[in-house]
Amino acid sequence: xxxxxxDLFDLLLQTQSEDFLSDVMKFSLQKLMDVDVSNHLKASxxxxxQTRQGYRNGYRSRNLNTRVGTLSLQIPKLRNGTYFPGFLNxxxxxxxxxxxVIQEAYVQGVSTRKMEDLVQHLGVEGMSKSQVxxxxxxxxxxxxxxxxxxxxxxxxxxxxxxxxxxVRENKRVVSKAAVVAIGINxxxxxxxxxxxxxxxxxxxxxxxxxxxxVERGLTGVKxxxxxxxxxxxxxxxxxxxxxxxxxxxxxxMRNVLSYVPKKNMAEIAGYFKSITAFKTAExxxxxxxxxxxxxxxxxxxxxxxxxAAEADVLAHTHFPEEHWSKIYSNNPLxxxxxxxxxxxxxxxxxPNDLAATRLLGAVLIHWDEEWxxxxxxxKYDTIQMI
Numbered sequence: 331x332x333x334x335x336x337d338l339f340d341l342l343l344q345t346q347s348e349d350f351l352s353d354v355m356k357f358s359l360q361k362l363m364d365v366d367v368s369n370h371l372k373a374s375x376x377x378x379x380q381t382r383q384g385y386r387n388g389y390r391s392r393n394l395n396t397r398v399g400t401l402s403l404q405i406p407k408l409r410n411g412t413y414f415p416g417f418l419n420x421x422x423x424x425x426x427x428x429x430x431v432i433q434e435a436y437v438q439g440v441s442t443r444k445m446e447d448l449v450q451h452l453g454v455e456g457m458s459k460s461q462v463x464x465x466x467x468x469x470x471x472x473x474x475x476x477x478x479x480x481x482x483x484x485x486x487x488x489x490x491x492x493x494x495x496x497v498r499e500n501k502r503v504v505s506k507a508a509v510v511a512i513g514i515n516x517x518x519x520x521x522x523x524x525x526x527x528x529x530x531x532x533x534x535x536x537x538x539x540x541x542x543x544v545e546r547g548l549t550g551v552k553x554x555x556x557x558x559x560x561x562x563x564x565x566x567x568x569x570x571x572x573x574x575x576x577x578x579x580x581x582x583m584r585n586v587l588s589y590v591p592k593k594n595m596a597e598i599a600g601y602f603k604s605i606t607a608f609k610t611a612e613x614x615x616x617x618x619x620x621x622x623x624x625x626x627x628x629x630x631x632x633x634x635x636x637x638a639a640e641a642d643v644l645a646h647t648h649f650p651e652e653h654w655s656k657i658y659s660n661n662p663l664x665x666x667x668x669x670x671x672x673x674x675x676x677x678x679x680x681p682n683d684l685a686a687t688r689l690l691g692a693v694l695i696h697w698d699e700e701w702x703x704x705x706x707x708x709k710y711d712t713i714q715m716i
């Protein structure tokens with residue numbers, strides 16, 4: 331272990347280039363693979379031991395695209411059996427989907443200078459339609475299986491939102507909605523429930539999406555969290571009879587501040603923040619009324635908005651107080667949407683709906699796996715209080 335620390339220290343001293351972070355990351359990953367293979371074989375490189383269970387057999391190259399650049403890694407090969415580092419599994423699917431979108435656009439003749447730069451950066455020079463088709467089919471089948479899998483158990487909390495992306499359709503570039511649902515189940519775990527490309531956020535498209543979730547087994551829904559989009563609100567009411575609706579606090583605040591001069595925004599935001607300091611439903615409702623009366627004379631539009639929205643914005647207060655910070659807004663889904671936008675911004679314009687579904691589906695599978703292996707989002711004993 332001391333030797334490995336010394337090797338890393340020597341690298342830190344020697345590296346003076348702009349690729350400092352990528353060099354350190356590459357070095358660390360190579361060392362990680364070396365240790366991993368040694369543990370697998372029960373022997374280090376060139377070590378003579380009776381416990382050895384196999385031998386190395388050279389290396390194979392593998393590029394890994396990261397936020398610090400493309401790393402050219404040397405993955406150890408074994409004489410018997412195969413080895414693939416576990417840390418690459420998280421990158422493999424999403425990067426393949428990203429490459430497939432770029433390749434498909436490239437083959438279909440819709441590449442731009444930005445697209446060509448991306449293709450060159452990823453090392454894709456010439457790709458036949460058959461190669462693109464094979465790669466796309468591989469990703470599509472995995473995404474389809476994920477999106478059509480049964481939804482098991484009960485899901486008391488469901489978050490709904492949409493992001494807009496550009497897609498080519500009939501030789502035109504159109505804006506389409508990628509609607510996403512995530513949920514917290516009765517064990518307190520957060521998972522991705524579904525995703526679909528739709529023409530817009532109109533009622534008919536949201537209703538179709540929600541019906542699909544129910545058909546796959548979504549049940550036990552107590553509270554749905556979303557913004558106040560009319561089509562979505564109507565679809566929720568018709569699909570989940572008896573469930574409560576939480577109007578996203580963050581989206582509501584954006585609506586409120588649209589009526590306020592910029593110089594007064596901090597003051598008004600402070601008023602609403604004071605509401606969240608209270609820990610009972612009665613106290614929050616009382617403070618809500620106090621703020622509404624305070625603003626009635628100077629900001630009558632805000633007061634009217636508060637009066638109409640109180641029940642919906644404070645719907646979270648009818649659930650365990652331990653959950654309030656997680657269910658009063660759509661923030662958990664907003665963070666996922668930012669990751670989706672980060673990926674889709676790399677493409678710009680998707681060649682078709684299937685290409686968008688492949689990439690976004692791969693991103694969602696990655697995050698679903700991350701969440702399934704992480705800690706509980708809400709404590710099990712508090713979930714049982716609902």
